[in-house]
Amino acid sequence: MKNKLLLAATSMVLMACMSKEEILHEQYRVEGLALYQKNCENCHQANGKGFKKLYPALINTNLIKRLSDEQLSKIIKYGVKADAGHEFMPGNNDLQAIEIAEIITYLKDLNGVKEGIVEQRLVKEVIR
Ligand code: HEC
Numbered sequence: 001m002k003n004k005l006l007l008a009a010t011s012m013v014l015m016a017c018m019s020k021e022e023i024l025h026e027q028y029r030v031e032g033l034a035l036y037q038k039n040c041e042n043c044h045q046a047n048g049k050g051f052k053k054l055y056p057a058l059i060n061t062n063l064i065k066r067l068s069d070e071q072l073s074k075i076i077k078y079g080v081k082a083d084a085g086h087e088f089m090p091g092n093n094d095l096q097a098i099e100i101a102e103i104i105t106y107l108k109d110l111n112g113v114k115e116g117i118v119e120q121r122l123v124k125e126v127i128r
Contacts (some may be wrong), residue, residue, distance in 0.1 A: 021116060025105070028117045032106025035099050039092055047111055054087050064111045069118050070126045072100050073097075077127040097123040 011030075015023050037046070043055040050057035055065075067075070075089070077100060082088035096102075101120040108115060 004122070024038070025114075025117055028102045028105040029109050031099070032102035032104070032109075035095070035103050036106055039095070043089070054108045058107060059110050064108055064113050069104055069122055071098050072107070073126050076100050076103060097103075097121075097127065 011026075013027070018026065040058075041055045044050050044058050045055070049060035049127065064101055077095065079091035080089040092100075097120040101118040104118045104123075108118070
């Protein structure tokens with residue numbers, strides 16, 4: 001509770017000197033982090049570094065260059081089938097387009113890619 005209040009207070013101070021786009025970006029990043037913690041870090045770990053060969057790293061790789069926002073959306077929504085010999089990733093059927101957009105925004109941030117937010121409209125085009 002105390003932490004939440006502190007976070008809210010800090011956010012307000014920060015937001016006072018940010019542009020509209022920056023505020024939106026920060027909201028997506030913070031929501032994306034919470035969703036990542038809930039849905040992804042079990043396997044990909046809190047730091048995004050993955051776990052041995054079982055779960056691939058989501059940072060310090062060419063992930064963001066290699067995969068488009070559309071491809072990332074599909075991976076998050078539908079999961080990945082296992083190739084011979086390694087684990088598969090389950091889909092996240094319950095995640096809404098906005099939540100997937102927030103997670104991808106967070107992942108890009110984590111990888112130092114600052115391109116503004118991922119639009120939920122784009123996510124909606126590739127998942128149903
Ligand atoms: C139960 C474990 C598990 C969870 C939970 C999980 N993943 Fe995965 N993820 C995997 C595995 C295993 C792979 C590799 C699958 C393969 O290549 O066969 C993978 C692959 C990926 C890839 C592709 C990586 C690449 O280099 O091509 C991305 C992106 C990804 N996961 C993101 C996420 C995100 C975001 C979440 C949360 C919404 C998530 N994963 C939740 C296990 C998991």
